[in-house]
Amino acid sequence: MQRRDLLKWVAGTGLLMGQPLAMPKARASITPYNGPLFITLAADGGWDVTSFCDPKDNTTMNNWASSGSVRSKSGSPITWAPFALNESFFTRFASDMLVINGIDTQTNAHQAGQRHVWSGRLAEGYPSFGAIAAASLGADLPLGFISNGGYKETAGIATYTLMQDPSALSKLVYPNKFLDYDPNDSWDPAKQYHRSAALELIDQAKRERLQRLSGQSHSPRMQRSIEELLSAKQGQAALAPLADILPASLASYTDEDGEWNPLLRQAQIALACYKAGLTVAADLSIWGFDTHANHDVEHAKGLQRLQRGITFLWDEAERMGIAERVIVCIASDFGRDRKYNDGNGKDHWPVTSAILMAKNKSWTNRVIGQTTAGHDALALNPADFH
């Protein structure tokens, strides 16, 4: 099909429904955001909630059941398994949790499970919760939706920003500054690549160039990408507050016991971007839960990483004075099987749980949804949601 045929084909579809076109939004001015920060935390691989927040003391299902029993805390309906760091984790946070058990993801496939959990749809192409939140509450923010690799489909309603080692971030906040020197050293180097007056002339020429491009006729993809670049550049000036809020000392990539844990730094940066008024939603991501072999040992490590990461997140949020505005949703692709396989692992199981966390909310310290002793999901009574 050549160009002429393509145009005929499009005309032949009869698409004249007047659908709004989701083009990138120009940023006239940016208002710092101080509403709720929505953090979605993906335990990638499919977690075993029967050893976590929906405990099953059945020795076929869980080895820990032969020596331990289900745990709880006075004044809370939330129960947990004697596994990983559950005891200290739930003891501290149960009153800040809404546990949702008996979620049937209707799939045993990782990608489908991630889509279903984070977008609410099994089908492809629907936006994640983070993208919806960013589009609704901070469409003009340059870092409205931060991703660390979880399910981040935007369906064109927002753009996401991938985060990496933030030690380079200050160089992006100030792209004209020379920063490769030790501020504690006596050497006082030149601090800019271009003089400020020259940079203004260069920036003006760049803006005029983009306006010329934008005003020309292009292919639909090119037109859209030009608008994206225009919008992205307009957000650059708003990054400045980030430089003041970024922590001087970055969180380690390892836990207190020396185990690798990327959640610490992910959480630190998400909170700093929010504190700077630039972020509505962030997805944090940690993998290691797909324990088809040696389940008990490997899954305990995964849960410990997760629990230490969440603990760090709340400690940091409280230190920064923003804990009251943080809402965390923790979930996974699906659950794990009700029995061990030949390699002492656990395979996939569609029934899972999710945990919502927030400080001082009326809806926490609560459990919604149930499963049977064999971990089948029970139908939920909508009247429970009130």
Added chain:
Amino acid sequence: MNSDALRDSDNPTLNNPDCAVCHSIMDPIAGTFQNWGNSGQYKDQMWDLWLTQFSRLENAGSNSLPATYKLGSLFQVGDHWYRDMRAPGFNGVTMPTSGNSSRNDDSLRWLASQITADERFATGTVKFWFKTLYGREPYPLPTASGDADYAIKLARYELDQSYIADFAAAFRNGTAGTASHGAYNLKDLFVEMLLSPLYSMASGETFTADEQAVLEGTGQGILLSPEQLARKLHSLTGKPWFHVWDANREQWQQDFYGFYGGIDSDGVTERPNAMNTLMSTVAERYSNEVACQLVLDEFSTTAANRLLFPLVETSDTPASSAGRTAIRANIEHLLGRLWGDTSSTEVDAAYNLFVALRDERINHGASTVLYYNDESAADDSTDEWCALDWANGITTDSQQVMRPWMGVLSYLLSDYRILYE
């Protein structure tokens, strides 16, 4: 999906029709990978001593089946694949496993011969290369007819499928491309795909909003990955983007790799297909950081050996007719090399920037030394960083043209035409 089927624990992928509908297609193909174990090595299981204890002597390296299976009741000496799985095969054909025609030892070669003989191989090839050439996957078939944008999604899907069918037919019958190398020639397929509007559409007609939405993944304007950008800019400028103190740190692919959409193949496995603010600042920083060194390196060599400034010298200024001619000629060269656009509008814009930058320097008495830091100044606004070779290199610019050239390079190197293809 039947959720009861997900609860079936009686080998459901073999026995439950709800699972078997897909697994009867996939599992025989999985079986042809029978000779590679969990470590990815050929016939890597050597449990002969163990097995001897159980009177099941076999030669070391006979198969890749794990000991946990071989010590069970199903395994028999000589097996290559699990007896409670479907036999290796493809598309309803079972792989020969006995006698002289056995393909047990080269099962993947057998699979490859079956796949390439299938008519759908051509379609699969087009789909495999689709994202590489067009910067996106083919649109999926929309399933929710109640969605407000269902008609647009369906039109996108059908348009892609129409092209894929056309490309596959041309690949299959040898009419793809322009060189007529014959059937199943991959180079010809690439030419066919690159000549189509899906890749080459540059300037648009006047589209309605709906038409624009259907075609938003069509034509030029593909965002380059950090790897692609690093290679492109190295090629165009002759220099990688190294860290100022470390010539082993290529910054597109190290310091700023994740910010610019790089993947770690672990937690981050997908690249963004849209520019965001931080990505745009990476390009800004690149263009600011490299400009000085590029200009110095270029003017430190003879004109014939320069990539960026072959038509101008540091003695050429806008004050003379010859100087203006040389500067404009070199700007046209830069625009052609870096943007592929030498329109008079763009030449004028870049020339005017050069003149404005030089005039500003002269009018404000800017230093002719290419590194400048007035430590007594109240702020850093007049600072100009550059890593100079004070002993043997260029350090001054009496005509005040090198800094303006650096400014022009910064203008050009962070442009849309650099970041997208």
